[in-house]
Each structure stands twice: as C-alpha cells, then as structure tokens.
Amino acid sequence: MDGFANDKTDTTSYEMAGRCPFGGDRIGGAQGSRPTLENWYPHRLRIEVLHQNGLAADPLGPDFDYAAEFAKIDLDALKADIKQFLTSSVSWWPSDYGNYGPQMIRMAWHSAGTYRIADGRGGAGTGMQRFAPISSWWDNGNTDKSRRLLQPIKHKYGNALSWADLMVLTGNCALEIMGFPTYGFAGGRLDAWEADNATYWGPEVVDMGTVSSFDDMVNRDKRWRGKNGDADYDLENPLAASHQSLIYVNPEGPYANGDPQGSAHDIRVTFTRMAMNDEETVALIAGGHAFGKSHGMTPAKEIGPPPEMAPMEAMGLGWHNPRGTGAGKDTMTNGIEGSWTPDPTKWDNAYLENLFKYEWEQTKSPAGALQWTPKDPNAPKTPDAHVEGQMHPLMMMTSDIALKVDPEYRKVCEKFLNDFEAFTQAFSKAWYKLTHRDMGPRHRYLGKEAKLEDGLLWQDPIPEASHQPIGEAEIATLKQAILAKGLSVSDLAFTAFSAASTFRDSDKRGGANGARLALAPQKDWTVNRRAAPVVEALRAVMTEFNGSGGGKSVSLADLIVLGGCAAVEKAAQDAGVPTQVPFTPGRVDTTQELTDIEMFEWLKPVVDGFRNYVDDGFGAMSQGVSPEEMFLDKANLMTLTAPEWTVLTAGLRVLNANHDGSHKGVFTDRVGVLTTDFFKNLTSVDLVWEKADDQGHAFVLKDRESGQTRFEATRSDLVFGANAQLRNIADAYAGVDGHKRFVADFAKVWDKVMMLDRFDVKGHKRYAPMAA
Template sequence: MTTYSEYSEVLEGKCPFGGNTIGGAETSKPTLSDWYPDRLRVEQLHADGPAANPLRDFDYEAAFTAIDLEALKSEIKAFLTTSVSWWPSDYGNYGPQMIRMAWHSAGTYRIADGRGGAGQALQRFAPISSWWDNGNTDKSRRLLWPIKKKYGNALSWADLMILAGNCSLEIMGFPTYGFGGGRRDAWEADDATYWGAEWIDNTSPESYDAMVDRSKRWTGQPGDADYELEQPLAASHQALIYVNPEGPNQEGDPAASAVDIRITFGRMAMNDEETVALIAGGHAFGKSHGKVPSEEIGAPPDIAPIEAMGLGWHNPRGAGNGENTMTNGIEGSWTQNPTQWDNTYLENLFGFEWEKTQSPAGALQWTPVDPDAPKTPDAHIEGRSEPLMMMTSDIALKVDPVYREICQRFLSDFDYFTEQFSKAWFKLTHRDMGPKARYLGPEVPADDFSWQDPLPAADGPALGDSDIAALKQAIEASGLSVSDLAYTAFSSAVTFRISDKRGGANGARLALAPQKDWAVNARTVDVVAALRGIAESSPTPVSLADVIVLGGCVAVEKAAAAAGVTVTVPFTPGRVDATQDQTDPQQFAWLAPVVDGFRNYVLPDYHSVSSVAPERMFLDRAALLDLSAPQWVALTGGLRVLGCNHDGSSTGVFTDRVGTLSTDFFDAVTSMDYVWNPVAGSDGASGPTAFTVDDRDTGETRFQASRNDLLFGSNSQLRAVAEVYAGSDGQERFVHDFVAVWDKVMMSDRYDVVKG
C-alpha cells in the first residue's frame, strides 16, 4: 500500500502546477496568480456569493427590528464592567477596548472607492483580522460572543461591533449621536480589495519592519511638493488603520506626522475638525499597550497554530495579558481617568511640555517633562500609578497650526467639542452604510448629513401607467437617438458603488456639479436639457431622475425591437431630484471615473502614468456595480452596439447597425475572421492601448478597438460567456439578460423600495 508520504513525493516530482491537493491537503504553494501574474481575476466578481452565505434567505431587517434595542444595550453595558480571567479588562472596564475594536472596524473605510468600513464585519477575516494594528481585536470579539450567541442571526457581527462601541462611550459619560443598524455580515475573506503592494507575514521582527516601510505607497517626503499617498489607499502604512503613532519612518517628528494625519483622515472622508475630534475624543479613553517587544509576540490569527483556535498574537510574558498586554508597542494612558469622558486629554496635551521616551517594548512615545505632572492609575495593579503618555501623532495636533486652532476651540468649549466628537463618531461608524433609508432601529437620528447624500422627500402623486405611457411617447417624439438616451441613462446610474452605497440615478445628480462637468459626461448635457423640458411639460409632476431612466427604457425597447425581440423594460417610478445644496462637490468628485470601460473612457493621461492595465480598472468598476461576470459581459456588449462610447466614437462598436440590440459585439470578439493588431505608437505603461480589427483574408480594417474591448475575447472566463450570446441561439437570451442587468443598474440605489 502506498503511504501518503510516498504518494506526495511522486506527485511533487511530476506535477508542473501549484495549488494541488490530496484529500484537501495542500501539496505545493503556487497559485494560478503565481504562475500567471497578469491574469485578470474575474472570479472576484463572485466573491462572497450566495453559496458562502448560510443566511441567504434570512430576513435580517425583520429580525433586527424585532430586537428590543434598549434591552440589548443594557446587556452589553452590564458586560462592559465585568472582567474574565482569560482576558481581564483594563480598569475593570472593557469599554475602551470595545471602542478600539469598533473604530478599527469602521476606520478601514476609504473614500476613493468606498471600500473598507464596518458594514460587513470584515475585521473577522483575513487580511484585516491579522493586521498588526488590529492586535487583540480578536479578544474583543470573543468577549462579545455570549451576547452574539444569545441573539443569534438577528444581530449581525457588523452591527454588534459598532453598537458595543456606542454602549462603551455611553457608560463612560459620553452622549452618542445615534445608531443605525442594518449591516450585513460577509461570509468569507476579502481577497479582492487592494490594500497595498506590501506583503507581510507578521511572524517575525522583520514583519514589523516591513509594516512600517513606506517606500511602496508613498512618493517623496513630508513637506515635499510631490509627497503623495498611492491611490486608492488611505492608511499611511501597510497593516495600519490610519498613521504610524511614532510618526513617519518612526522618527518622532510631530510636524511630519500631522501631514500624514491630514492625508490619511482626508482619504477616509474626514475634514480637519472631524479629524481632531476623533483623535482627541478617542484618546480620552483607555490606554495603549506596549509591555513586550514585538519580536516576542506570536503569529496573528490567520497563521497561528491550529490549537490557538483562531486567536492570535500569543504573548509569552506572564499570563500574556493584563499588565503584560502588547498591541502597538506604546505603553500608557493619555488621561488621569481613562474611563470617564472629560477634556483632560487636551488639557494635558497643551498643559505640559512633552519629551521623547521609549516604551518597555522599545517604541517611541512622549512623557511630560514636569516630574510633578499628574499620573494615571495602572490598569491592573491597584495602588500603582504610571506617567501620562502621548504619541507622536498626538503631539502633531499641538504643532500643526490648523489642528492647534481647532484644539484650542475644543479646549475653550467642552460642549462644542462633545457635539463635534459625537457627530464625527457617528459619521465614522456609519459612513459606508449609504443613504439613511438603509438604517434600522429606534436610534436613527432625524438629521440629514451631507455625507449621507440626502434626497428630498417625494412630492405629488406617484406616476400611473397612463402617465408613464405618455412620457414614453414624449421621449420618442423628442428626436433623441437611442444611443443618446441609453448613454445618458447609463451615465446617471453608473456612479453607483456597492462598497459604500453612494452614487446611482436617484437624485439626478448627473445634472449637478460636479458630475455635469466631468469630461465623460459631456455627451449628456444636451440630452439632459431636452429631458428636463419633457419633465417640466408633464401634466403629472415627474422628476428629471425618473425621466432620464425612462428615456433609457425607451431606448432599450426600441433597440430590442430592431433586433427582432419584443420586450418591456421594467420601470419603477418614484425617484426624486437632489438640489445642489444637497450635493457636496468635493465628496462627489471621488466618484469621477479614472477608467470606465463600459463607456470606453480612460482618463487622458492614464496610459502614460499608470502601470495598472485599464482592464483591471474596468473589472474593479464592474465589481463596484455589484455585477457577476455574465452580467458584465451582457451589459458591455449591449452598450457597445447601442453606441454608448463617451465620445460617440466607433471604438469597440463592432456593428454596422448602431442602435440595434444585436449580438454583433460577441460575434466579433469570438470570430476567427479577424486579426487584432496594435496601433503603432499607442503603447502605454501597460502595453498597447489601441487596436485595429482587420479582416484575416483581405487585411482590410473593419473596426477600431481598445483594451477594454479585446478583454471579452482574450480572457477565457469572459470569452466563455460571450460565446453563449454569439451562438446561433443567443440573440433572444442576450436581449433578456441585457434588460435584466440594465434594470439592476438603474435600480441599484433604490433603497426606498428595495431594502438591502
């Protein structure tokens, strides 16, 4: 009988590919991406799919709203002032620890692509669960397990983690601004989000050195004109939530730290006042832990030994917790009363001079120069006191002139500081939830904040079938082309991001700054003006947003009929028009596309400055629209034959009958009748960017193409779908699939009628 060892040796010598398994055991390391590093990972569109979700048929909204929120909060608050032996609470209060967990769950949010944030409780999974900056957050979640177990599926981890943070603030005397539930948990690790080029195993001293290496994400140095953090990243270092508390390059330079703070918090959608409020407010509580050098700490959860049962960062000193706890390496508290909301953080910061010292773990930190400065109680040993502590990132608030002025304002008006921290905390913990219509529970504030992209209430009676029919007739009589109508409707909706639920057609922000001024939307300006006239002439009040979407429905129906398929495109009225006052141009500027392959748009200088192939950005855009691979293929192929290029060009429009919802695009990308030749001089940083589609026999150029067109014939997974539509029986299936995905995109932001 062949033993497993003998079988493994035979296989190792014969198998040329990685990732093979025997009975589930991995026999070799390389993956498909190792062998083929330029392979487009289309499978990311199916990440965290229904097959991974044990609750895919569960009505979370109904279950959560049935919870007695006050009773739940009372149980959380009772737990917070207890202590267990396996992880004793600092100062007899788990509150500061839970605030940190909630903050770090929400603080991964970044405005560039809306990814990160607390919305899916991704802190439970790799890579976030094992980031250096999340040390011991695994303990916080295990401490909450009895409460989660009791409430079961009616209370998501994502909601519980934020609610525990709110309850923690409240028991320590801080008035929170409110709480909205409704976050749905993810069910697998996030293997798609780009968190930076660094690769860290976090198991040795070198891993910490790698974590603080800035070279892969920053250009220049603080103060330089070219100082910039790589897009779309927000954290200043790999495996951190915000900035290195020891300052850039661990040099303890507060002025340089202030520069990093402003950039990173700005990337997380916070202005200067919100930034100061969050830092000063958060550091009013608890302590930092740095009793043990990093090289003594064990592996993080995702690579810890199996017997650790999902817990990481084993600490060999003493009991490995309590007075020997190690997280970021800095040791001490900022205030004399770390479990009480007061203004002593700012009073201490500005009331004393501070000098650099080292923690027991060797990290750089600051202590008061004055030996008579007040002390802070030890978190575990009764009767012992310790010196106050500040981080370099704290001293930054004192030396930066703008931050200093805000601090002085907070010092002189504690009530104002309290209000601003309360609002900033609410924004931090809800920023990725999207419109307020998604919030659940009795503690949702009545306020409408600009960062929620508010919309006015609907006014007037809902459109009836006869109203819709009359509007469709008016649109058809307008003389607007199928291409222009479809392009404008799609441009209105394509801004949607599933990551933070921003964008979409509701609100008609296509007609407002900054969207109306984006180069990619230049083609829509005259169409929007014509559709506005139709809306204003309607005897039944109707929003411009609805008319824009209805115009797209008219276009698709006409194009399908021209292809020989009769179809009615679904239309759900009830959209409203946002005002310019409800639209923050600075915040919405982040939704402007760099690459939008759907409309064959690439930022003019993109090819010369970016080494990221545009098709990878196209994939990212499809992911943000929450499309599957088949939906991506159907939508793109339809947009091409509808003539929906941003500049009206024929690039990728592989048809002689533009405006007909044909399968011509798929026929071309799957055909062997053509040769696809790079255009001389079109090379960009990632390769050729323009191509001619030439007849294989005659050499005649039939079409022009971009990388975002060739993608659907070159990528094996996308080509397989394209072949479904290019087959002799594919026309009717394609039209119906296109209509379905078109409706999905148009309805993506309709949380007023579709919950989720």
C-alpha cells in the same frame, strides 16, 4: 501519509507540510497548493473577484430579511446587555480599570477606520475585521479578543444582529457608559461571509511569516511617492493608511522616527483620504484618546503570529503573549505603554488640557517603542489598569504631539480647549460619521436611534417624495413623449447609464436617484458631457407633463431612467425581439445645496470601460494598472457577475453608448439595434486584430483575407475576446441560439444597474430580486 503541520509558526516546516513522503507530491488537489495561477501568471485578469461573497458562501440564504429580523430586537434590552458586559471582567482577558469600554471603542474604530473615500472600500459595513487580511494586521492586535468577548451576546441575539452592527453598537455603548453623549446609532450592516480578495491594500508583498514586529512590518511599505518633505510627497491612490498593516498612521511617527511634524503630515493625508476634515480629525483623535490606555509591556518580537497564521489549537485567536498571564498587566498591542489621562474611563477634556499644559519629552516603553512623558514631575499621574494604588506618568504618542505642533491642528485644539461643549458635539458627530460613512442611503438605516436629517451632507441626502409615483398609464405616455423628442436610442441609453453607473457598492454612494447627473460636479465631467442636451430635453418633457394638470408628477431622475428603458425597448424591437424592460418609479430629485461637490468628485471615473472612456491623465496616474483592470474594478463596484459584465458591455456597444459617440468597440453596421454583432465580430475567425499604436491601447479589426479595416477598438473591447473566461461567455451569445437570450439578459442587467441605489425598494435582502 499524515504530512499536514498543525503549527504555522514554523514557516519552514509548514512550507513542506502536506507533501506525500512517497515522491513529495501534493496530497490530492488541496486548496492552497503551490504554485497557483497567480504564481504562474501574475498579470492575469482576476475575473473571479466578481463572484465573491455570493450566495454559495452565505449560510442564511437568499430569503433572509435582515431588516425584518433586526426589527424584532429590543434595542434598549440589547444595549443593557452590552453595558452590563462592559463593566465586567473575565480571567482569560481581564478588562483594564474594570471596564471593557476603551477596548471596544478601539475595536469599533478600527472596524470603521479602514474606510477610504477614493473607492469607498473598507469601513464597518460588512464586518470585515473578522477576516484576513484586516483581522491580522498588526494595528488590529488583540481586536480578536474583543470580538471573542462579545460572542455570548452575538449568540444570544443570533442572526437578527450582525457582527458588523454589534461591533459599532458596542463602541457606542462603551462611550455612553463613560459619560459621552453619542449622536446616534443605525443598524443595517449586512455581514460578509468570506475574506475580501478584491480590495487593493497596497503594493507591499510580504511573507507575514517573516515579520518579527510591528515596526518591521511598517518599514517595508512602498506606498509613498516622492521624497519626504517635498511638495510631491504623497500617498498612492486609493490607499489611505500611511503604512502597510495600519489603520491610520504609525503612532511613533513616520517609520517610527518620533517626528511630530512628519506625523502631522501623515495624519492629514490619511484622515483626508478617509473623508475627514481637520476639525473632525482632531475631534476623533482627542476624543478617542480621552479613554483607556495603550499597551506595550512585552517586546513585539516575543509576540506570536496573528490570527490568520496562529496554530490550529488557538481557534482563531492570535498574538499569543508568552509573558506572565499574557494579558492584563502584561498586555502587548502597539508597543506603547500608558494612558493619556488621569481618569481613563471618564469623558472629560483632560487629554487636551494636559497635552497643552505640559512640555513632553521622548521616552521608551517597556517594549522599546517611542512615546512621550511630561517633563514636569508634578504633572498628574494615571492609575494602573490592574494594580490598585499603583500610579504611572501620563503618556502621549508622537501622533498626539503632532496636534500641538501643526498650526492648523493647534487652532482646532485651542478651540476645543476653550469650549468643551463644542468639542463634545464635534466628536459626537465625527464618531457617527466614522461609523456610518459607508452605509449609504438613509433607507438602509435601521433602529430608533438613527439620524436621518438632511444636514449631514456626507449621507448624500435626497428629499422625501412630495408627489405620488407615476403609474403604468403615465409611464406609457412618458415613453412616447420622450421618443417624440427625436432623441436617439444611443443618447438616451448613454444618459441613463451615466446616471446609474456612478453607484459603487463599497459605500453605496452614487446611482440615478437624485438626478445628480444634472448637478455639479457630475454635469461637468468630461465623461458625461454627451448627456447634457439629453437632460435638457428630458427636463422639457418633465415640465410639460407636470404642468398638464393630470394630478401626478414625475421627477427628472425617473425620466432619465425611463428614457433609457424606452431606448432599450426600441432597440430590442428593431432587432426583432420585442422586450418589456422593467421600470420602477419613485426616484426624487435632490438639490445642489444637498450635494457635497468635493465628496462627489471622488466618484468621477478615471477609466470607465462601459462607455469606452479613459481620462487624459490616466497614464500618469495608472501606476502600472491597465485599463481592463480598472474596468474589472468598476464592474466589481457595480456588483456585476462576469456574464452580466459581458452582456452589459456588448449591449452598450451596439447601442453606441461611448462617451464621445465614437465607433470604437461598436462592432456592428446596425448601430442602435440590440443585436449580438459585438460577440459575433469579436470572436470571428475571419477577422484579425492589429495594434494601432505603440502602447497597445488602440486596435483595428481587419478582414483576414483582404486586409480591409472593419472596426476600431480599445483594450476595454478586446478583453472580452482575449480573456479566456470572458471569451467563453461571449461564445455563449455569439451562436445561432444566443440572440433571444442576449436581449432578455441585457434587459435584466439593465434593470439591475438602474436599481442599484434603490434601497427604498430593495430593502435589506442581500440577494433581493430586481423589481418586476
């Protein structure tokens, strides 16, 4: 019964592949069989995203220490190996101009360029360009060849060098061999081991087997809101790319319409969403286009499927080109053909000089894509990438002409035209930011070329500690001092959690370290207002302790976390289960001057189910996403498993860590005591839930017999009883034997959350245990 097809390019036969000829049933229970749970129940809450990229998928295991392995590499020797390769050429994929540098810059840029500031997802940090869907986006055409060319170097250095680090370092080396002074390089990116099935890349649902070209793909997008040209015309959050399957914008203009002004609009939206200002945007575009060429010698409809859909014998390589050799002079990527400068392997200012010196007219590439050519026949020419002595007209994309027609971009271009040194420095810093933006705290930066100065606000700098961390004796003294202030268990727990829960693993931003809860913008967020008096009380404790002359000092950041630990211990003691909650000192307070208010504003939650918070504007901005889906996303960004998510929420509810102190979800009469009452009442068969509003956002819990109202709740409460997977976890703690396990597990997950941003302690192990 050999019913499996080998060639996925035939979507009709592949759809039938795998069916047994005797009755048409699927063979066994093969993964990939249709229909799936998503087909049957498209609105189900996908709890499984919490367990992606876990230990089971990692061949290196929990004890692999990347920092220790990376330190064994001779960085100079590694860079020498890369640079030697860059000026070589192989027959199966020959280098343009005898230099792989421009191709590798594109690979590194596209690896990093998926980053978006709204949720911190994307970026070069885990090498996700190796996996679907990113690996098979049309905009990533032939990046599979770039990585395959680097495979011998990767094998030479083994697991001491991640793919994520190798791709970025190769981009840096490529710039350096062409005369560009890079700002620096930091290693420390840990590879993912499976495709990302959690990130939302857009609303478009497209059978990739039916896509015939690049333009066919981008013309199916549904991500723009409003009418083009109107004030309300904007891109759906949290998306950053202007069209499906792109990294930034369509180089031919919006929907390939050839409109430079419309392209400028898209560029500003997308680069802003990727945390770049106008100057950085121009520096990146002008700097990147100083090198190499674009490829468009073969019509897109002739190109084979991307890697994820390529036939088995292609061994992970996609976009087969049937013309000529399929590479070299016949290469096809985005369909545009030509180079921007007369010397495509040299760092100079020719891109901007020619863009502004000449008038440009629209033409078409051999593949039929819109591009621009100088009107002046005497304009400089650019050499053919493979045929010696052959010359071609210069080329510009619609997205290049956009820099000339947009008034603000034009000002930046003119600045760089008049000051090449300023341009060089701007591109150098912007490239460093682009390729390191999602790495997080500087404690994760490895290698002698890392830049660690406080002047780079996008690194969210925290000063080095100027005092010794407190010890066990001081910790005990401070716990007593905190509780003596008369602060409630609820307020202390709420404040500590509010500080720590800003962390998001996507770009390692946020967390309790730095005490930014006491600084703008976090201190002014509605969700955090309950913390303000607690922070002031803790500041008084800090002043009293540090002024006592004991020789040691404590930071406000440490006190905020320590107050939460003291509260949890008291709540556990009052519940009859004495527990020691781990606490690791060493946090440092940062300053307002080292806090980029605009960038931190992106961390403000729209929905925070842990604190039962929903922004007043959620309905208008939700785009059909439910609060519980946002809650799941928050748990995912905090690296919680489904049991950890459930336990943490249940504990926060009985402690009453709601943002407004309301009793929604607080299913207990013993508030501030670490009981399992949340689970017991949530799953009780003697109680019944009813809607309290027409929208189904508010609920009341009534006694089934008397009809008397017992508790109030939100969707972020009831999801732990309504969802089958979460309800079964709740059952595990609701039983007679669940209390001690619950308290112990809550203490563990509490410590995990408080330590999420402590890379100064956790190091570079993916599965580093929490400090004891």
